[in-house]
Amino acid sequence: MYKQEFNRVLSLKHLLVYGLVLMSPLAPFQVYGMVAKESFGMVPLVYVIGTLVMLFTAMSYSRMSNVFPYAGSVYSYVQRGLNSHVGFIAGWNILSDYILAPALIYMFAGLWMTGIFPDIPPYLWSLLFIVITSVVNALGISLSARVNMGMFWLQIAALIVFLTLSIKYVFVDGNGTGGFSVTSLFQGDVFNFNFIATSISIAVLGFIGFDGISTLSEEAKNPQKDIGRATVLSVVMVGILFFVQSYMATLVYPNFENLDSDMALFDISKEIGGQWFYVAMIIVNVLSVGIAVTLNLQTAVARILYSISRDGLLPGSKFLSKVHSKYKTPINSILFSGVVSLIVLFTLSIETIVKFVNFGAVTSFMFLNITVIYYFIFKKKQRSLKALIIYLLFPLIGFATTLFVWTGFDKITYMYGFGWLLAGLIIGAVQSKGFKKEITFKDM
Numbered sequence: 001m002y003k004q005e006f007n008r009v010l011s012l013k014h015l016l017v018y019g020l021v022l023m024s025p026l027a028p029f030q031v032y033g034m035v036a037k038e039s040f041g042m043v044p045l046v047y048v049i050g051t052l053v054m055l056f057t058a059m060s061y062s063r064m065s066n067v068f069p070y071a072g073s074v075y076s077y078v079q080r081g082l083n084s085h086v087g088f089i090a091g092w093n094i095l096s097d098y099i100l101a102p103a104l105i106y107m108f109a110g111l112w113m114t115g116i117f118p119d120i121p122p123y124l125w126s127l128l129f130i131v132i133t134s135v136v137n138a139l140g141i142s143l144s145a146r147v148n149m150g151m152f153w154l155q156i157a158a159l160i161v162f163l164t165l166s167i168k169y170v171f172v173d174g175n176g177t178g179g180f181s182v183t184s185l186f187q188g189d190v191f192n193f194n195f196i197a198t199s200i201s202i203a204v205l206g207f208i209g210f211d212g213i214s215t216l217s218e219e220a221k222n223p224q225k226d227i228g229r230a231t232v233l234s235v236v237m238v239g240i241l242f243f244v245q246s247y248m249a250t251l252v253y254p255n256f257e258n259l260d261s262d263m264a265l266f267d268i269s270k271e272i273g274g275q276w277f278y279v280a281m282i283i284v285n286v287l288s289v290g291i292a293v294t295l296n297l298q299t300a301v302a303r304i305l306y307s308i309s310r311d312g313l314l315p316g317s318k319f320l321s322k323v324h325s326k327y328k329t330p331i332n333s334i335l336f337s338g339v340v341s342l343i344v345l346f347t348l349s350i351e352t353i354v355k356f357v358n359f360g361a362v363t364s365f366m367f368l369n370i371t372v373i374y375y376f377i378f379k380k381k382q383r384s385l386k387a388l389i390i391y392l393l394f395p396l397i398g399f400a401t402t403l404f405v406w407t408g409f410d411k412i413t414y415m416y417g418f419g420w421l422l423a424g425l426i427i428g429a430v431q432s433k434g435f436k437k438e439i440t441f442k443d444m
Contacts, residue, residue, distance in 0.1 A: 006071075006219045007141060007328045012226040014145045015213050017152045019234030021288075022209035022296040025155045025241045029285050030108075031206060032249060033264030038198050040190045041183065041256035043246040046199040051239030053200055054207040056398035057365050058235045060372045062228030063391065065214050067375075069223035072307030073214040073300070074364045081375035082367075085428060090367040091308050092424030096417070097208075097360030098301035099337060102294045103344035104353040106130055109290030112282060126345055129290040133298050134338040140327040141219050144299055151292035158284040159245060165272040166248040176252040184250035201405050206242075208361045210234050212296060215303035301337050306330035313431050352416065355409075359417030362406045369399035 010018075028035075032043060039046045064077035072079075074094050079087025106129050110122030136147055170176045213231045217223040245265075253259065253268050260267055270278035309320035324331040344353065376382045376391035409417070 006323070008219055008221050009142050010145060010216055010220045010226075012222075012230055014148070015216060015220060015226055015230035016233055016237070017148050018145070018216065018296055018299075019210050019213040019230055020238055021148050021152050021155075021292045022212045022300075023207060023234065023238045024209075024288055024293055025152070025159060025238060026245075026285055026288055027206060027238075028242055028246050028249075029265040029281065030289075031202070032246065033259040033261040035202055035206075035246075036250075036256040036259055036264065037261065038202065039195065040187060041250060041254065042185065042187060042191075042195075043250060043256075044184050044243050045186060046202055047206075047239055047242040047246055049196065049199045050202070050207055051235060051242075053401045054210070054235050054239075055232065056394050057369060057402065058210055058232045059390075060369050060395050060398050061211055061214055061231045063372050063376070064368065065217060065227035065231070066224050069217045069220075069227065070307065071215055071218040071303040073211060073304060074368050075304060075308055076217075077214075078367050078371045081371040081379075085432060086367070088308070088313050088428045088432075089421065089424050090364060091304060091313075092428070093360055093367070093421060094364040095301070095304060095308075095360070096356045096420045097364065098212075098297060098304055099340055100344060100348075100353050100360075101357050102130075102133070102297045102301070102337065103341040103348070104350060104357060105289050105294045105297065106341055106345060107350055107353075109286050109294070112286045112289075116279065116282060123345060125290070127342070129294060130338050130341050130345075132291060133295040134334060136295055137298050137302065137334045138324070138327065138329055138331055140329055141216075141299075144295060147295060148292065151288060151295075154284060155288050155292075158281060159241065161273075161277070162245060162269060162281070163248055165269075165277065166252050169272040170248075170251045177250075177254050179251075181251060181254065183254065184247060197404065200401055201408055207235065207238070208357075209293075209296075210238075211361075211364070212300040215300040215307075218303075298334065298337050298341075302330045302333040305333040305336065309333070313428070315427070355413040355416045356420065359406075359409060359413050360420070362402050363417065365402040366399055366406065369395040369402070373399075 024030075028043070028047075035043050035046055061073075061077075064081060068076055068080050070076040070080075072091065075087055075091025077087075078090040106126040107122070109129055110124070110126035113125040114120065114122050136144055171179065210231055213234065214227055217227050220226050249265060249268050250256075252272055266278055266281055269281045273280075305314070305320050306323075308314050309317035311317075314320060320333050320336060321330070322332045323329065372395040373392055376387065382391055
């Protein structure tokens with residue numbers, strides 16, 4: 001049996017906030033301009049479609065967390081629900097997402113800070129964020145949860161100010177559209193399959209992060225109940241937040257063609273609140289991304305590394321599976337994640353990391369949805385009408401939408417992605433003696 005090495009201190013509230021912060025309530029600030037131009041200004045509709053689409057994969061995570069309440073996310077679910085060797089490949093694949101994503105976010109945060117402090121090199125800010133998140137993570141999940149809560153309320157407070165200023169700008173001062181408008185919600189002349197396809201592509205990648213909740217199963221007080229609930233609720237709640245702020249932005253500035261692709265919502269913030277609010281929103285977003293998101297990403301990757309190493313499937317497994325005796329955290333996996341981010345910071349481009357992250361996340365979603373179908377329909381033979389809807393239809397929709405996104409990657413992304421998978425196959429073959437040595441499943 002697995003030894004319970006982590007502290008079970010996380011409630012549903014903590015798990016929900018973790019997921020929300022990982023996806024970031026203010027995420028539209030990073031992509032609004034691009035999404036607006038791709039969707040003819042119908043950004044709110046894109047987020048509605050995205051929320052509905054991602055709910056199907058979120059429900060698949062919920063189903064598997066109910067029966068397998070272990071750290072490791074897709075690795076644990078596919079390993080136990082489908083096949084142990086396929087589970088390792090799924091776990092290795094999701095590492096390409098989680099182990100590189102923190103470095104990507106550190107880079108973005110460092111670049112944004114140069115907009116306020118141009119004389120300080122961006123890599124120095126990135127180094128600072130790496131140190132902060134590594135220390136907080138190493139000192140225990142309770143401290144991480146408190147930092148999460150603070151960062152969550154900081155973003156909510158900023159969002160409330162943004163919405164208040166937007167309402168005044170439009171409905172009191174009569175600027176922008178001067179009132180409610182349905183143009184950003186639906187335009188029949190441009191709403192077609194291509195629009196839906198583009199929306200799904202943007203939305204799936206924009207909602208990446210909710211799956212990280214499942215990595216905290218062994219630190220949750222009631223994992224079989226709360227992990228699944230938090231996963232689904234986080235997608236619904238962040239979808240609502242995305243919709244509300246993007247809809248108000250379309251009322252403030254309906255001429256989407258003139259928006260700056262990178263700074264659109266920041267420019268809108270300046271329009272409604274002046275220079276002080278513009279700078280404040282940049283700072284809040286930097287803190288939200290540079291500390292909050294990276295803190296949670298590092299938390300997730302450390303648990304995945306720990307989970308796979310606990311089964312002895314990675315080189316250096318004994319080192320990576322070590323848990324700190326006092327703080328009850330996977331200390332070496334946390335430090336290893338920080339070192340990887342540091343190396344990546346100076347060796348890989350943002351474009352390269354994005355390709356790894358996108359391939360890893362979307363492929364992992366596909367693995368998971370297939371596992372739900374196999375485990376419940378074929379292995380457990382649950383074939384009532386209700387079971388066919390929950391365990392067959394919903395996962396099929398989740399698989400189809402993520403497959404659609406997967407088929408849209410460019411050749412370079414496939415090269416990176418399949419190269420990573422090949423490395424995983426080689427490591428898996430060596431560790432399992434040619435895939436002949438089965439993993440013995442353990443319970444808590």
